[in-house]
Amino acid sequence: MTPDLSSFLARLDQEIRARADWGKVADYIPELARIDPAQFGIAVCLADGSLHQAGDAQKRFSIQSISKVFSLACVLGRIGEQIWTRVGREPSGSRFDSILLLEQEKGRPRNPFINAGAIVTTDELLTGRSPRDALSEIIAFLSAAAGDSDIHIDKHVAASEAATGFRNIALANYLKSFGNLKHPVDHVLGTYFHQCAIEMTCVQLARVGRCIAGLPGAPQMMTPAKARRLNALMMSCGHYDASGDFAFHVGLPGKSGVGGGILLIAPGRASIAIWSPGLNGYGNSQMGSHAAERLAQHMEWSVFG
Amino acid sequence: MTPDLSSFLARLDQEIRARADWGKVADYIPELARIDPAQFGIAVCLADGSLHQAGDAQKRFSIQSISKVFSLACVLGRIGEQIWTRVGREPSGSRFDSILLLEQEKGRPRNPFINAGAIVTTDELLTGRSPRDALSEIIAFLSAAAGDSDIHIDKHVAASEAATGFRNIALANYLKSFGNLKHPVDHVLGTYFHQCAIEMTCVQLARVGRCIAGLPGAPQMMTPAKARRLNALMMSCGHYDASGDFAFHVGLPGKSGVGGGILLIAPGRASIAIWSPGLNGYGNSQMGSHAAERLAQHMEWSVFG
Amino acid sequence: MTPDLSSFLARLDQEIRARADWGKVADYIPELARIDPAQFGIAVCLADGSLHQAGDAQKRFSIQSISKVFSLACVLGRIGEQIWTRVGREPSGSRFDSILLLEQEKGRPRNPFINAGAIVTTDELLTGRSPRDALSEIIAFLSAAAGDSDIHIDKHVAASEAATGFRNIALANYLKSFGNLKHPVDHVLGTYFHQCAIEMTCVQLARVGRCIAGLPGAPQMMTPAKARRLNALMMSCGHYDASGDFAFHVGLPGKSGVGGGILLIAPGRASIAIWSPGLNGYGNSQMGSHAAERLAQHMEWSVFG
Amino acid sequence: MTPDLSSFLARLDQEIRARADWGKVADYIPELARIDPAQFGIAVCLADGSLHQAGDAQKRFSIQSISKVFSLACVLGRIGEQIWTRVGREPSGSRFDSILLLEQEKGRPRNPFINAGAIVTTDELLTGRSPRDALSEIIAFLSAAAGDSDIHIDKHVAASEAATGFRNIALANYLKSFGNLKHPVDHVLGTYFHQCAIEMTCVQLARVGRCIAGLPGAPQMMTPAKARRLNALMMSCGHYDASGDFAFHVGLPGKSGVGGGILLIAPGRASIAIWSPGLNGYGNSQMGSHAAERLAQHMEWSVFG
The missing domain is CATH 3.40.710.10 (DD-peptidase/beta-lactamase superfamily)
Incomplete structure (x- = not known):
């Protein structure tokens, strides 16, 4: 074959x-x-x-949302099934950046692969560590899995999204308003935008x-x-x-x-x-x-x- | 094993x-x-x-909604992929009998396994044949597949649902109002309630x-x-x-x-x-x-x- | 002046x-x-x-939805403020025939002047009387108020809407499914279509x-x-x-x-x-x-x- | 009397x-x-x-949302009916801070008296002037109308809301993502929180x-x-x-x-x-x-x- x-x-x-x-x-x-x-x-x-x-x-x-799989893998490795108290496992029936369902479901995103859910996953990953360390953990996971340490973050892409990602900023603040974000919005989004900018x-x-x-x-x-x-x-x-x-x-x-x-x-x-x-x-x-x-x-x- | x-x-x-x-x-x-x-x-x-x-x-x-798989199988066998012009293939993110998405999506149900979608599938099955013949086709499909002809419809269950299934009646009329039901509402629902009542x-x-x-x-x-x-x-x-x-x-x-x-x-x-x-x-x-x-x-x- | x-x-x-x-x-x-x-x-x-x-x-x-004011006036005259347990008083923020909010609000229409709310009002008007008598009450109200007994229902318009008003049939059945319709759907809609057809x-x-x-x-x-x-x-x-x-x-x-x-x-x-x-x-x-x-x-x- | x-x-x-x-x-x-x-x-x-x-x-x-009437009055005084290209005049049928309709209506708030609409009004008020000057204009309007210059902003309330108003931050960023906010989110929200904190x-x-x-x-x-x-x-x-x-x-x-x-x-x-x-x-x-x-x-x- x-x-x-x-x-x-x-x-x-x-x-x-x-x-x-x-x-x-x-x-x-x-x-x-x-x-x-x-x-x-x-x-x-x-x-x-x-x-x-x-x-x-x-x-x-730029792997962008594919990184959601890896941040989830890291979180599952650390806290396991507990993550499901903060995010669901159901398809959303809407766009990746929809804020509508988030209102109807009172701040619990439908799944970890829409933006709101991935932001919650990243927030969980930040428990007990800095944004820098959380990003290092994802990069280390990828390097070990690929057997290749030449994996990096494109800081221009991260900065570009930080400057224009108003919808993600809206989602993160909205989650925060429901109490479903433990860390400062800036830390979580900074980490999230960098994780999406992995090349x-x-x-x-x-x-x-x-x-x-x-x-x-x-x-x-x-x-x-x-x-x-x-x-x-x-x-x-x-x-x-x-x-x-x-x-x-x-x-x-x-x-x-x-x-x-x-x-x-x-x-x-x-x-x-x-x-x-x-x-x-x-x-x-x-x-x-x-x-x-x-x-x-x-x-x-x-x-x- | x-x-x-x-x-x-x-x-x-x-x-x-x-x-x-x-x-x-x-x-x-x-x-x-x-x-x-x-x-x-x-x-x-x-x-x-x-x-x-x-x-x-x-x-x-009573197999109820499991019948939706078989009516879809019959329709796919007859008209093939054309059915997807009338119904989608995406999870709905809502209850089985939700009417909400149907309004947002202008009468095209999200998939054939929620009630609205199955009613459309049944409507398609009625093309060129009577309700009785459509039901016979489903029963014949099941009998042939099971290698067992002792498969029947429980008419009491069908009558019970016809008398109280107001939400399905609402869905069917709603589909009709969008032009996504070709046959009279009564024919389609009669067939649908009987197909669900297969034992x-x-x-x-x-x-x-x-x-x-x-x-x-x-x-x-x-x-x-x-x-x-x-x-x-x-x-x-x-x-x-x-x-x-x-x-x-x-x-x-x-x-x-x-x-x-x-x-x-x-x-x-x-x-x-x-x-x-x-x-x-x-x-x-x-x-x-x-x-x-x-x-x-x-x-x-x-x-x- | x-x-x-x-x-x-x-x-x-x-x-x-x-x-x-x-x-x-x-x-x-x-x-x-x-x-x-x-x-x-x-x-x-x-x-x-x-x-x-x-x-x-x-x-x-054809006065159509203007009749909603008069059926409500008749109901208020009969049962007074009780009607507000079955229908709200808030603008809907949607089309007159929307079914969406009805799902979100579990069968209680937002107000008596959207179709769903008017159907509930008409249902209330039918309490203790036949469709014919309910319609007579509305006509009598209008005749007395206008000081003119030459007010009638155009039966062709009523029949025309009964034959094609699938969205209203959907709304009525949907209300019924939530238990917010006391009389048979056919009686209520028959009355409703005739009241709308007053000339x-x-x-x-x-x-x-x-x-x-x-x-x-x-x-x-x-x-x-x-x-x-x-x-x-x-x-x-x-x-x-x-x-x-x-x-x-x-x-x-x-x-x-x-x-x-x-x-x-x-x-x-x-x-x-x-x-x-x-x-x-x-x-x-x-x-x-x-x-x-x-x-x-x-x-x-x-x-x- | x-x-x-x-x-x-x-x-x-x-x-x-x-x-x-x-x-x-x-x-x-x-x-x-x-x-x-x-x-x-x-x-x-x-x-x-x-x-x-x-x-x-x-x-x-703290007058809070009552300030929305006055910021709108100032904007109408300045640009007149043009404001209605950016915000509607219809009741929303939802909570004051709902983000749901904003998604359905693609970033045009239903009216200037829900939070999203008031944020747009404040953004319009900032055209050609600093947040400080915009606030001065509202205070000057109130002082002149009341014939009383002893009207002030409670900076503690403004700071309190800035620190915890995640839902308003979400709304403002969401509006920005639709292009319906002309100034930096921070400027608009800073002005908005201060205007709400007028005593x-x-x-x-x-x-x-x-x-x-x-x-x-x-x-x-x-x-x-x-x-x-x-x-x-x-x-x-x-x-x-x-x-x-x-x-x-x-x-x-x-x-x-x-x-x-x-x-x-x-x-x-x-x-x-x-x-x-x-x-x-x-x-x-x-x-x-x-x-x-x-x-x-x-x-x-x-x-x-």
Whole structure:
């Protein structure tokens, strides 16, 4: 299967560049708005230990919301299931930055993968440590999981979002008004914006994903039960208000970010990272979503049979 | 594994009867309100063709919303993906009978497994045929899939719901006001209430589920691609506003009904039917949900690794 | 002032016909959709007992939602303030036929002048009497108040709405599901559709309004306290989601109907009826709203100084 | 009428102190939470130029949201009707600090008397001037209208709200995210919190109200048309989600604040200021609402006849 996969990825890369239907880069973070949408990279780690890649798989991109998976992994590692008293596990049926449900549910976000929920997770991560140390913990987690210490935060992106992220500032203050934020709003948001600004390549991200996919030989970063639960959450809530559609078309747990990245997990079989910075109307990578569907079908990796 | 499963089911049955924490039967359908909640049955079909059961696995119960999976299967078989112009594929983030989102989304239900969506599916099923013929088609589908023609509609339950189902009448008229109901409201609701009133045993339901699980030897009722999509929808939307929690705790696609039944699919491995009429606060079988989690863990059947 | 008013109304009639900016007739009730929008009538009763009119002031039109004021007046006359246990007194901030707030507020409509609230009022009116008798009571109230027994129901309009009023059928069933409808849905809606289909002329309607305006010589149909409360409700909730705008621009309590009628009250000073069947985007008569603002300004009748 | 009013106010003061049903002081602003709820003051200016008062009418209190009327008056004086492109004129059907409708209406607040709308008004007031100058303009307006320059801002209250007003910070950032805030969030909120922290006595407030009531001899602070519009807005939106109830029971335009103050206008007849710091469930002064109803009935001041 291995040679087949590499050549499939190469063909997929060509096919996508030929389509040239790239979508639009996120424009609400100025630093991201300048990126050329006509890029595509993909990397796949298989259970046999092999790594396959195509296109811009070694180019760094801003992982943005994909970081929500890792901050949650760190929090679950530290306080475990207690986090669920502060955030739910249900899909939201709304946009990633909706404040509406937060009012109806009195400050308890629907899940940790919408912005409000991720801000609560980051707040929890700050318990007993400084923003700097919390960020170090996430970076250390990623470096250990990827077996690669060359993972950094792009401070320009973090500053760009801090200067313009009014909706996230609104969400954090709103959470605070309900008593569901323990630390000062500035500390939490500072940490959150920096965590979103982590830069990784597809190769690095796919290597981190091995731990969630439970691939043989992956560093032991979490118990199988914990990995299973991350996968369940990614399936239910990983793509905002297109999560149901993603489950329907791709059939694998995944998490997208507005930087154009997608992390996909085929439990026990593969970890996949895709990047293409142009987005579709739901805020998910347009060519990344397409590539995810093509790959899952070709490899028959759907968890649904 | 087979002997182990049978003895596990027997122990699970005993454990649940000892707990005696049955929940409350649905009280909004008078005919269902009279059922003794202290009942539990489970049946499992494995890929090796074996059938395992425990408790009240051969007692008939009202499948209610589980029928939504089968009416959708029939519609997909007939018109295919066209149905998605009339109904979405996203979790709703609300109760099964919410009318709120329907207003916000101008009459297009979020998914086919909430009431509004299932009413649209049933309306589609009525295209070119009478209510009687549409119901016959569902019954024929179930009989063929189960290899058992002893499957019937409980007319008392259907009449009971028709007399008191004001919220469903409201939903249907509301859909009609948006032009998303092609047939007379009475025809659609009559068909819908009868389809919900189909009675099956756990054994029959598990045997039907083999086709969606894609088990060897199951009757060929749908393509693998169609089964995969039904599974994806059940994972995202099968348990109303507890779908995320179900994915998190059980990790298998499933569909519950207010009659206390749950259909669970372990793709390629097993089809499971559970029944216990007492419900939890989300309208899902209380002991059925518990049994589903225990079974999935014991057998390590989660699709998430 | 009297001669001035008559000539002002004549000028206003000419001005409006010259503008020819009529709006669109309601199209969701087939029988109303056929009416020529290029019509305008106005009638004013003053405290000195004089009646002034212009244009199509003696042409019959369907009073539609204006009837909500009269059914409420009848209910207040019978059971008094008890009605407020079943319906609120607050503006809704939504369309006249919204079902959304009804879900959030568990079946208690925001006020008696949105459809859901008026359906509850009509249900209350049916207590202890048949639909026929309830309708007779409203007609008798109007005839006595107008001093004119030539007021009737247009059965074609009632039938037209019964055949197509799916949203009202949805609202009524939804209320029933919350236990906030005491009589069979069919009885309540039948009464409601017939009450909406009452036909009156501007002259008749203005004469009825004298009782709410508390004009000297008007028939004693209600206490001053009751009239005051009807006026308060019309000010807060009389024009659906344009009630605030109407208060801002016109400054008088009023109630509009999708038939194009507007009843306006200048307490102690005048009762005004305006009709022009073309509607604006909020479902209020376009030229009627314009005429209301012009008249209130010219006569300096605003209750706000 | 004058002697009668003074003795009525004295009796009302006694009656209210005897009831001792004070409600609860606002607890979300720490500085206000310490105030003794058992206080009551009332002052009335009549058209004949007389002033009547009772109880704690000369005690200073925090006018809080009543300031929204005055910042709007200043803005209308400066840019006129243009403000309505940024904020609506409709009642909201929700709590004063709701963020929900703001999402549904894409950042355009429903009216200038809910917090979001008042923040927009304050932002408009900052056009071309510093926060200090904007506050000076409001104070100058109040001093001129009251004929009393002893009106100040309580900086402790402003600081208290700045430190804990997370929901208002959320609203301001949310408005900013929709582009409906022209100045830096900190400037706008700083100004807003200071404007809310203006301290006045009932006597001062009633004297300011003369200008809105259009009483003879009042300083000419605005045209009659402008006063009329302020009154219309206070009637529709002055008491948050109890505005309809207030119109129903009191029948006068008014504006309440969480400091326990109420400004009431009887156009052409009287200006009334009431203060009692204990609030009811809607955030309006409990004894203040009661006194308003008693006074309006006794004097037959309802604008509704």
